[in-house]
Amino acid sequence: GAGVSQSPSNKVTEKGKDVELRCDPISGHTALYWYRQSLGQGLEFLIYFQGNSAPDKSGLPSDRFSAERTGGSVSTLTIQRTQQEDSAVYLCASSTTGHLGSYEQYFGPGTRLTVT
Amino acid sequence: QKEVEQNSGPLSVPEGAIASLNCTYSDRGSQSFFWYRQYSGKSPELIMFIYSNGDKEDGRFTAQLNKASQYVSLLIRDSQPSDSATYLCAVGGSYNTDKLIFGTGTRLQVFP
Numbered sequence: 560g561a562g563v564s565q566s567p568s569n570k571v572t573e574k575g576k577d578v579e580l581r582c583d584p585i586s587g588h589t590a591l592y593w594y595r596q597s598l599g600q601g602l603e604f605l606i607y608f609q610g611n612s613a614p615d616k617s618g619l620p621s622d623r624f625s626a627e628r629t630g631g632s633v634s635t636l637t638i639q640r641t642q643q644e645d646s647a648v649y650l651c652a653s654s655t656t657g658h659l660g661s662y663e664q665y666f667g668p669g670t671r672l673t674v675t
Numbered sequence: 676q677k678e679v680e681q682n683s684g685p686l687s688v689p690e691g692a693i694a695s696l697n698c699t700y701s702d703r704g705s706q707s708f709f710w711y712r713q714y715s716g717k718s719p720e721l722i723m724f725i726y727s728n729g730d731k732e733d734g735r736f737t738a739q740l741n742k743a744s745q746y747v748s749l750l751i752r753d754s755q756p757s758d759s760a761t762y763l764c765a766v767g768g769s770y771n772t773d774k775l776i777f778g779t780g781t782r783l784q785v786f787p
Contacts, residue, residue: 590773592774600779601763601777601778601779601780602719602763604777607773607774609773615774648718650718650719654773656773662707662767662773663709663724664709664721664765665721666711666718666719666720667718668718
């Protein structure tokens with residue numbers, strides 16, 4: 560079956576512009592995660608959606624960042640008034656859930672954001 | 676104190692050798708443990724997961740878990756140059772969360 564897809568694969572934007580990044584999870588996966596990875600760095604958790612529950616936004620670095628998930632499927636991460644420090648690869652992952660709590664996450668190919 | 680710790684490496688091993696990658700975690704309530712491989716410029720790829728103490732084998736890969744010592748490892752037998760990548764350890768917390776905590780990864784280099 561299809562994996563996690565993300566679009567665009569690359570995005571170059573000018574400082575101060577808004578950007579929207581899209582994630583389409585694996586069909587049937589109820590949990591969706593956004594991470595950020597700067598060059599040579601580890602994964603930075605941003606936000607997590609689980610079914611119809613309120614999202615866990617604890618990783619969002621500032622109020623310029625927001626995300627929504629429509630219909631329990633596709634998610635959009637929006638960055639307003641982009642700054643150069645926002646340049647990174649934005650990764651989306653999805654997973655099923657169960658009694659163990661944490662199940663394996665499958666990652667999309669990422670969106671490379673460059674703010675000039 | 677970091678929640679999931681890995682040696683950043685690089686860990687250099689010759690082709691054909693066993694590569695041993697280690698990870699420690701701080702949350703004693705952790706229930707699930709994952710190893711991801713990330714090639715340069717690519718996204719992480721799940722290669723192993725383990726939930727119970729002991730060993731779990733899949734091809735050339737063996738995951739080892741010791742909850743008492745809060746330690747999880749990945750062994751790669753017959754290492755190949757194509758195994759050269761960064762290996763991320765991820766740990767799932769208590770029953771009431773689906774979030775994983777990722778280590779910063781260990782870079783493995785397999786030389787011919």
